[in-house]
Every structure is written in C-alpha cells, then in structure tokens.
Amino acid sequence: MPESWPRPSHPIEPATRAVALLPPQMQRLEAAARAIRDGALGPASQMLESLLAEAPEHPELLRLFAILHLRARRPDLARAALTRALAQWPDDPLALTDLGNVEQAAGDVDRALALWRQACAVAPDYPMGWFNLGRNLQVLGFTGPAVEALERACALDPTLLPAHVLLGDARVHLGRFEEADRAYRAALALHPACGDAWRGLANMKTRPLSDADRTQLAALLRRADLAEADRIAIGFALGKVNEDQGRHAEAFAALSEANARQRRLAPWNAGGFHAFVDAVAAAGARLPPPIDASLGEEAIFIVGLPRSGSTLFEQILAAHPQVEGASELPDLGEVLVEESGRRRQPFPQWVPAASAQDWQRLGRRYLERTARWRERRPRFTDKLPENWLYSGILAAMLPGARIVDVRRDPVEAGWSCFKQQFYRLPHFACTLTDIAAYIRDYQAAMDRWQALAPTRIRTQRYEALLADPQAEIRALLAFCGLPFDAACLDFHHAARAVRTASAAQVRQPLDRDTARATRYGKLLDPLRLGLGLPLATESTP
Incomplete structure (x- = not known):
C-alpha cells in the first residue's frame, strides 16, 4: 500500500474520494457510510477498522471514522482522525467541514466557523459547503451572514431543497417576510409536499395563508404517498389557515390529527416527567x-x-x-x-x-x-x-x-402550544391532557x-x-x-x-386581541378539566 494517498481530482465528488481503493474495499466503505447514517455505529466501526488495516491512513476512511466518533460523542478521537486525514489532504473541504463540526461540539465556536469558512474558500463552487456554513451560522445566531451563505448555496444549486427552506427561516428571523415567502415558495416549486416549507409559511403568524393554500393543503393530505413528517407539518399548516378563516371545528380536527401522528412517533410520559420534576426539586432543596x-x-x-x-x-x-x-x-x-x-x-x-x-x-x-x-x-x-x-x-x-x-x-x-409543531420529541404538547x-x-x-x-x-x-x-x-x-x-x-x-x-x-x-381559546368552546374542555378550571358553556361556533 502507498505511504501516502493521492489527492482526489474532484474532492467534492464522492466517487473520487475512494482513490486507490479496490472495488471490494469501495463497497465496504459505502456499507460503513450507510451504517453510520443509520446509527449502527458498532458494525460501522468494525468495517472501518478492517479497511484501515488494509489501507492505512487513507484520508476518506479516517474522515468517516471521525464522523462515527462524533456521533458517539467522542470529539477528541474525531479530531485526531481528521488531523491525520488533513495531514495528507490539507485543503480537503469535506474534512475541514467535519473538523468544524467537531470543534463546535467541543464548544470552540470561533474555530468551527473558521474551518467552515475555509472549506468554502477552497471549494467556492460547492453548494453543500455554503449550505453547511449557512446552516451553522443560523444555529449559532449569526443570521445575517447565514442568509448570505444560503443565498450562495441556492444560486449554485437551485434544486437544493433544504437550502431554500433554511433561507426562508433565516429571512423570517430578520423580519424579511416577503423574501422569506419567496424562499419557501421556491422550495414548494421543487417539492409541493415539503412539510418544512409549509411549516415555515404557517409560522409567519401575522401572514395568513390563502384560500389557494388551503385547497392545496387539503389535497396534499388526501395523498397516500406523503412522508409522515410532511403529513404532520401540512396538518399543522391546514389547522392554521382554518383558524385564520374562522373554521374552528375544522382547525381543531386538523390539529388533532397532526398532533396524534406526532405523538405516535414518540409518546410523552407525563408521569415520568412529574417524577423528574419532583426529583429535581428534592435534589435542590439543600444547596x-x-x-x-x-x-x-x-x-x-x-x-x-x-x-x-x-x-x-x-x-x-x-x-x-x-x-x-x-x-x-x-x-x-x-x-x-x-x-x-x-x-x-x-x-x-x-x-x-x-x-x-x-x-x-x-x-x-x-x-x-x-x-x-x-x-x-x-x-x-x-x-x-x-x-x-x-x-x-x-x-x-x-x-x-x-x-x-x-x-x-x-x-x-396551552391551546397555543397545541397549535404549534415542536420538533424535539417526545413533546408534551400533543394532547390537551398532557399539556x-x-x-x-x-x-x-x-x-x-x-x-x-x-x-x-x-x-x-x-x-x-x-x-x-x-x-x-x-x-x-x-x-x-x-x-x-x-x-x-x-x-x-x-x-x-x-x-x-x-x-x-x-x-x-x-x-391586545390575542385570545383564541374561547372560540373553540367545549373542544378545549379536556385542557380546562386538567387545569381545574370551569368548563365551557358553549359548543364550538
């Protein structure tokens, strides 16, 4: 085997990154990558260790090993593997990006940002590099620069669906609502059932969705081929437009269905949470x-x-x-x-x-x-x-x-929580009694x-x-x-x-007119009952 591995001719293209590996080794490399993606870290580790024994210090194998270590919350081992990889391919944009992820996980945000920016500098035409930079800038609260990076990603690859959605989110956070609407609509032009785009449009609370949107949302929910995550997000959006239009019974039905599906993904344990709160209070009683x-x-x-x-x-x-x-x-x-x-x-x-x-x-x-x-x-x-x-x-x-x-x-x-889709699961807001x-x-x-x-x-x-x-x-x-x-x-x-x-x-x-719950009458009685409050005297209008 070579003492050092030749640099890939096009490092952003996956096929070139397995340079000098034999076809059977490339197949095992792809299998290891799939295992990491699916969370099977043990089998992935065994495959990568076996491959590194045959192809010592191959940078792409080391990079994948670093990703595995990071998933397993071992940032020091991930950093060491990437350092070895970058010793051979110093300007590898993917390894630089992954090292940025490691430094972020270790709490060194400045170092992470420098590495992500370096990855974009060495591969300025790589849309995923700009997308990754923009996504992380947005997470870290640097929203203005995030918009610039995401706009660059969309310009380089107009079909990059997640970039349009995140660009919409970032523009919302800056108060640029018309531009955000255009970004979400661009995502829907690529994928009309994109739940994240509908979620973004619905989350602009002061901007009602249109009758055409309501018709499209209802039609999408009649499709049998929707991904469950998209179906849930579309259900919340339909609930929002129905409420905006005064269709309260229909809004409640749409939101109840969306929440039920959300809860089935990961049920909330109210009893377990109650015990945890009691344990926190007891532990902190004598500080x-x-x-x-x-x-x-x-x-x-x-x-x-x-x-x-x-x-x-x-x-x-x-x-x-x-x-x-x-x-x-x-x-x-x-x-x-x-x-x-x-x-x-x-x-x-x-x-x-x-x-x-x-x-x-x-x-x-x-x-x-x-x-x-x-x-x-x-x-x-x-x-x-x-x-x-x-x-x-x-x-x-x-x-x-x-x-x-x-x-x-x-x-x-509580009703406002029920109407809002929360992404971290399990979440208490999927039933009125849990709320x-x-x-x-x-x-x-x-x-x-x-x-x-x-x-x-x-x-x-x-x-x-x-x-x-x-x-x-x-x-x-x-x-x-x-x-x-x-x-x-x-x-x-x-x-x-x-x-x-x-x-x-x-x-x-x-x-001063933000109250909505009374418009749902007895439909919200499970919430009132759980809170020990008087029940509604009227049904839903």
Whole structure:
C-alpha cells in the first residue's frame, strides 16, 4: 500500500474520494457510510477498522471514522482522525467541514466557523459547503451572514431543497417576510409536499395563508404517498389557515390529527416527567450557599410555557442598550449534561453531592460558553422556556442571574402550544391532557422557587403587560437591575434576529386581541378539566 494517498481530482465528488481503493474495499466503505447514517455505529466501526488495516491512513476512511466518533460523542478521537486525514489532504473541504463540526461540539465556536469558512474558500463552487456554513451560522445566531451563505448555496444549486427552506427561516428571523415567502415558495416549486416549507409559511403568524393554500393543503393530505413528517407539518399548516378563516371545528380536527401522528412517533410520559420534576426539586432543596453571590449577574433567564410571550419579553429587554437578546440557548442544559458525564450519574442524582466550588465551576462554564453574547453589550437574555426546570439550582450555580417567569392565561397558552409543531420529541404538547399536566408541574415548581427567592425570580404576567405596558416594562427593567430606557417601549423596532415561531408577532406593536381559546368552546374542555378550571358553556361556533 502507498505511504501516502493521492489527492482526489474532484474532492467534492464522492466517487473520487475512494482513490486507490479496490472495488471490494469501495463497497465496504459505502456499507460503513450507510451504517453510520443509520446509527449502527458498532458494525460501522468494525468495517472501518478492517479497511484501515488494509489501507492505512487513507484520508476518506479516517474522515468517516471521525464522523462515527462524533456521533458517539467522542470529539477528541474525531479530531485526531481528521488531523491525520488533513495531514495528507490539507485543503480537503469535506474534512475541514467535519473538523468544524467537531470543534463546535467541543464548544470552540470561533474555530468551527473558521474551518467552515475555509472549506468554502477552497471549494467556492460547492453548494453543500455554503449550505453547511449557512446552516451553522443560523444555529449559532449569526443570521445575517447565514442568509448570505444560503443565498450562495441556492444560486449554485437551485434544486437544493433544504437550502431554500433554511433561507426562508433565516429571512423570517430578520423580519424579511416577503423574501422569506419567496424562499419557501421556491422550495414548494421543487417539492409541493415539503412539510418544512409549509411549516415555515404557517409560522409567519401575522401572514395568513390563502384560500389557494388551503385547497392545496387539503389535497396534499388526501395523498397516500406523503412522508409522515410532511403529513404532520401540512396538518399543522391546514389547522392554521382554518383558524385564520374562522373554521374552528375544522382547525381543531386538523390539529388533532397532526398532533396524534406526532405523538405516535414518540409518546410523552407525563408521569415520568412529574417524577423528574419532583426529583429535581428534592435534589435542590439543600444547596450550599454560593461562594460569589454576584456570579451570573450578566444573565437574564426568561422561562415558562412555550407560546406564553417569552419572545415578546425578550424583545422588550433586547431593545435596551445594555442587553443582547440571545434567544433559546442550549448551554445551561449542556453544562449539566457535561457534569453528568464527568460524574457518571444522570442529573439530578449528583446534585446533593455537589459542593459550592462545584456549582461555581459550573456557573463559570456556562458564562464561558455564552461569552460571545456579551461582546457588544454587558447583559444577555437566555430564553429557552424549559430552563424553568433549573430555576432552583441556579441559586447555587448562577446566583446573580435574574429569572423572568412568563405567565399567560393557561388555557390560551396551552391551546397555543397545541397549535404549534415542536420538533424535539417526545413533546408534551400533543394532547390537551398532557399539556395540562405539564402546566401543573411547571407552575407548582416555579411558585415554590419564586416564594423562596422573590428577588431572584419574577412572575411576569402577559396579560398585565397588555393592560399597562409602561408600568410593566418599568417594573421588569427594575427587577433586572436596568435603568429605564424608552426604546423598550418601542420594542417592535428593535433590529435583531428573532429565532422563534414568534418572529413575526414581536415585530408589531402590542396586540391586545390575542385570545383564541374561547372560540373553540367545549373542544378545549379536556385542557380546562386538567387545569381545574370551569368548563365551557358553549359548543364550538
């Protein structure tokens, strides 16, 4: 075998990357790639080890081995394999892209971005390189550059369906709704049953879908050949257009069918979640006093039930010159996952054994991971709704942080959750009874923690904001330790990317007519019953 492997003539073409391998070896390479794709990491590892014994240091084999290691959460081994591959093919765009993925997984975002950009520089005509760069820029919150990269990908390959969808998403987040509509429609021109494109159109809440859209959606759902993911997304979109047109019974039927299909993919375990919430509360009942009570004062957590107005309150705070709106960050949960791996115990089992020094270390780790959100402004928001689960332990981990618990009328919030397609499964929002159980757990936990720490946790009522915006905004800013700034009253003018399903709504002045639940009458009684509220007196109009 050669001591070094010749570079492929066209590195972005898969057929050329198996350079100098024999046909049987190429077949095994393809089998290993399929196994990685399908999650069969054990068989894939055996095949790659066997191939590397026959073709030592082949860069494409090393690259696939790196992908396998990354899937198995072994970033150090993945980095080592890619380093060996790049030693032979220094400007390999695919290996550079994969190394960027490794560095991102390891928490080095700057290094990851540099590698993704380098991959585009060495292969400027490779649409998937630009798509990958744009996708990752979007995930990391760099929405403007993401749009540019995705536009480049679409220009290089107009048939690249995912690029059109993500371009639509990124334009929505920037408030460029007409352009977003065109991107989603371009995706539908390629694939009329593209659920992600219909999801994007439906998520522009302030823009109703048309009668023609409603007719097309209904026709698509009559097809027998739809992929299940597309059928679900189209069902949610049909529910949205029906509600917009006042067809409430039809909207409820479409949304119920879509949610039922979503739930069958991964059922929510309400009893198990209740037990987990109790375990978190019990584990955090006796936390050590913090070493530094000011640690985390840069952070403002906005928590609560999804669709309760958390994006609106983030938009208000992000209009303040001292606050960066970072949207829904995964970092808090990921820091706890890291610690669970280090201790080889799942959260919250290890919480009682954690010392004040441990909590300080974890708090600093969170601040380290989120440092890029404080490059322009000293404070930042983290509005991942389910961070309410960690509100208790934040007293030890980030005692200086402020927590804004956004509350909306539970029936309105619960119904809004039922209408929204959530992609992370299992999810509580697929049945009205599960939604009610989740709300009970959330409210009980937050009520307990807020009573213990009223200076650290504020219960912020959505309806109170609608009734008296200026008073509520002043009180919110004071709670966060921020001076009043009139820009917060004109939050809808704030120039920032909004990366949630409320991106269109928060770019408009306050709408005091957001209630929808009463229009569904008794159809929502399972939700009311679960919440212990009076049942409806009228049927659906």
